[in-house]
Amino acid sequence: MFSALDVDIRPGSGLGIFELGSSLWSIIELLRGMQNEFPQVDVKFDIDSPTTPIIIHVRPHLDLLFSEYQQRLHTIVLKRFRDVPPVMIRFKDKVLLGPDQILRRVDVSRAVGPTYEGEELRYSGVWFSFDEHAVQSQDQNQEIKTITVTQHNGQDRDALEEVLECPVMCGDIARAVAKVHKGVILHFYPTTTSEPFFVEIGATTVQDLSIELGPPPKIYYREDDRMRIHSRQRTNDDEDDDSSCKNFCNYFQHGVDFLISGATHTVRKIILHTNIPGSPLFHRYQRCPWEIEGVPEDDEDDSPPSVKFTEGAEKIRRFLQPRENPPHMPLNRTDDEEGLNLPSPITRLWGFDGVILEVAEPGQQVVSLTLF
Structure with missing residues (x-):
């Protein structure tokens, strides 16, 4: 019997135990101390570049993207909600998704509020995405497939930009x-x-x-x-x-x-x-x-x-x-x-x-x- 992965969404700040701006080293240390909860972790990078973006894939639900230069947590992606272990998602004091629930467009609108029309539900510091192969729709019961958390800055954050300075640093x-x-x-x-x-x-x-x-x-x-x-020969005067x-x-x-x-x-x-x-x-x-x-x-x-x-x-x-x-x-x-x-x-x-x-x-x- 697997316990659910219980995470809270903090737009512009983090998701669950993960804080945006945390260093790669500190996140890996955190995961190493929680091997029972996160037994499968992959680290992906470009071996030919000293400043490669790095992705930590915490199977099956999480992708953690780190910036090139400072190696800071830039973006968190949560997906595959129904895979084992199931995911429980909270926003403030509201449960958006539980083991027996489906996260829908209307659930996000009720909890987070209205936003502009588009292929995704975008808010400052978080957006909710649908199945990429689905036909664009405004159906209120359309299922959310992916949640992405990134920093606030008045516009979308580029994956190659450095993380803005924040308290966790x-x-x-x-x-x-x-x-x-x-x-x-x-x-x-x-x-x-x-x-x-x-x-x-x-x-x-x-x-x-x-x-x-x-x-x-x-x-x-x-x-x-x-x-x-x-080394050179040392003298008694050293x-x-x-x-x-x-x-x-x-x-x-x-x-x-x-x-x-x-x-x-x-x-x-x-x-x-x-x-x-x-x-x-x-x-x-x-x-x-x-x-x-x-x-x-x-x-x-x-x-x-x-x-x-x-x-x-x-x-x-x-x-x-x-x-x-x-x-x-x-x-x-x-x-x-x-x-x-x-x-x-x-x-x-x-x-x-x-x-x-x-x-x-x-x-x-x-x-x-x-x-x-």
């Missing part, structure tokens, strides 16, 4: 500006009132991170030492001895890792994750919308050159090092993951002065940016 990173050899400036939602936080390499402490970002969800007490063989205990502060919900020096307890490295679909690190981190800021032309330059993760590895390479290709090496992240099969498990590490790019193959998409 509060506290998330809106923009991360990386400064080579210096650190990263984190800008948060709400963008009009939040103060940016500058994480400075060699100066920002663990306590500073905890005050500004809260305690990290995970602390990883062992650095991956496999890259040390490629401030941070490699033999000191170090740890990573993992902020999965922000898409950022910080390597903390065991000697000084300050930030030594910063890793910004792009959350590229199909890559080995997909869904471990929320997308951090980063960009690299260049050197201003003069002291009065208020808009220094910059390059965003969406512009691809080759353009970022030319921005960082225009004259020659950087040294690079392959990395297979599935070496430590038995039973994990991916279409393209190999990434490449491109080394620059103060920067490492992890680049997915094929597609030349930057999976992560490391500042040190």
